[in-house]
Amino acid sequence: MAVSVPIQELAGVPAPETVATRSAWQVLLHNPKFVLGLGFFLVLLAVCLIGGFLAGPIPLRSGSFPPKLGVGSPGMAIAGTTTLGQSVLAQLFQAIPNSMLVGLVAAIIGTTLGALLGLLSGYFGGRVDGILRVLIDVFLSVPSLLFAVLVAALLKSVTVPVLAIVIGLFAWAWPSRAVRAQVLSLKERPFVQIALLSGLSGWEIVWGELLPYLLPWLGANFVNAFIAAILAESGLSILGLGPQQQMTLGQMIYWALTYGALLQNMWWWWAVPVLMLIGLFLALYMVHVGLDELSNPRLRGDG
């Protein structure tokens, strides 16, 4: 069972060293993994948006093409067609941006909420910290996919944004625990003490002194949450709990499996979204590794 926990967390690597924001981009742009991953991601998104715009809605309708065409058929049927004669390529143009949207929204919700609660809990401590720590531990020890399953099953028909929000609401516990731990160590450092002595308020310190330190880590966590959300989306969709009125990569696989793509040997129907999903994961993972190496220079070079 692959749990998406950043590996270096387990190794007990200390809080990230400072990286000036100016040089951060330069470091990232010289990191081949980051550039390759982000490049692939953006190109894929652009191709889908432009392709989807040019193709229009017609290839998505059933009966637009002869059914069960294989790969290499002319025009929009180049990636094959479904049993209903829909273009797999046209579905892909819809599915990839939708899956990315789920990842984006869920990652924004999870990371922002997590960072906020972690900072609050770690810096101000006290009773709030006590309650938040219990809540964090509760959420971490509960398999979140299961509760997402319960919620999605009850909502009956979800849409892409609703699904993204449901997934995002279960994604804050891990970042808030990690942020909290880092804040606990950061606030003992001299620069925070100096900021306190020079009369900055708690929020000014959190916002101006602590957050910049945490940004590279939060970036890496954001990408991690992005991956986890796409994973959760496809899992829920394959279980039949996805946005059935819309196309996502998971939903494509669901329809393919439901209509017997495996039994009818229509491999392109399920293999195309599966390959795209793997490509997307690898690209995001490379972005994640790039950001990790930025926030944790010890990882650099050892490859």
Added chain:
Amino acid sequence: MGAYWRHLVERLIIFAATVIISVTVVFFVPRMVPGNTLGALSAKLANVGVNFNSKALVDEYNSRFGLDKPLLEQYFAYVRQISQGDLGYSIASFPTTVGDLIKQALPWSLGLLIVTTIISWIFGSVIGGVVGWAGGRSRPLQALVPIALVLYTIPYYILAIILLFLLAFLWPIFPITGAYSAGSHIELTPQFAVDVLRHAALPALSIVLVSLGWWFLSMRSLIVTVKGEDYITWAEAKGLPAPRIFWAYAFRNALLPQVTGLALSLGQIVGGALVTETIFGYPGVGYLIFSSIKTLDYPVIQGAILLIVVSVASVNLIIDLLYPLIDPRIRFGTAGRS
């Protein structure tokens, strides 16, 4: 030992909070659906096309849950019922109880997942340790890293679909679905055992391959960290043989977080592998949850979720209580568990 007692009390509070919050969520969330629960239940029964006397079932539910009573009263009744280990009746396969359904499914999930988790943990840790120790010196070993990365990145159910296609359709050496051939009796004969193993092969392979990647990567990164420690340099300076430094100094020290990881994953196996079991039609707890979703059998979904939460939380509790005893470096207090 004062600090340990405080730690113990704190972990017990977290355990209790986990269970209470989960029971509350599992109780209230279905009732937040618009429309009354009873109406929703009978509408669902009609949807599902269950032909038996649904009026009797609705009445049964009415009396069981006291749905005419105020919500809070219902909640406490539910808590009382749960605490007696009674998870209620299944809707889809009434009058079977939720407990019985779970009891039938649990052995399949446990059997499949205990074996696969341990196999992949052992192989992943050892190979990851060796590769991490060799570092850049061995090019062929380093080639394993991107392979493990790909395996770790692929969602396990995606691998399941690919394996199903390759080894059950294209080259049909393994059965497509189920845990044993249809019509065979569950008995202790060699034929049945072979049948079960053949059916378990593909789900097992997909789980092993993916989690192998994870254990490999985490062990490798742990060993890389340990390699830089002073005690390794010290052991090298003493002139100890390299295998001994690796196994007795590096590997052993890196193993502790891996053991925690193993315990955590073992805590989760009660839930089965939700999507994998669904794809292979493997009759474990994951598949039970899936089929309950299909039939909107909320009591089963709720019961299974509660069972999983309690077992995961119990394992976490045990780890938290044992860990400081095993590793004295763990500190207590506010900064201790970070």
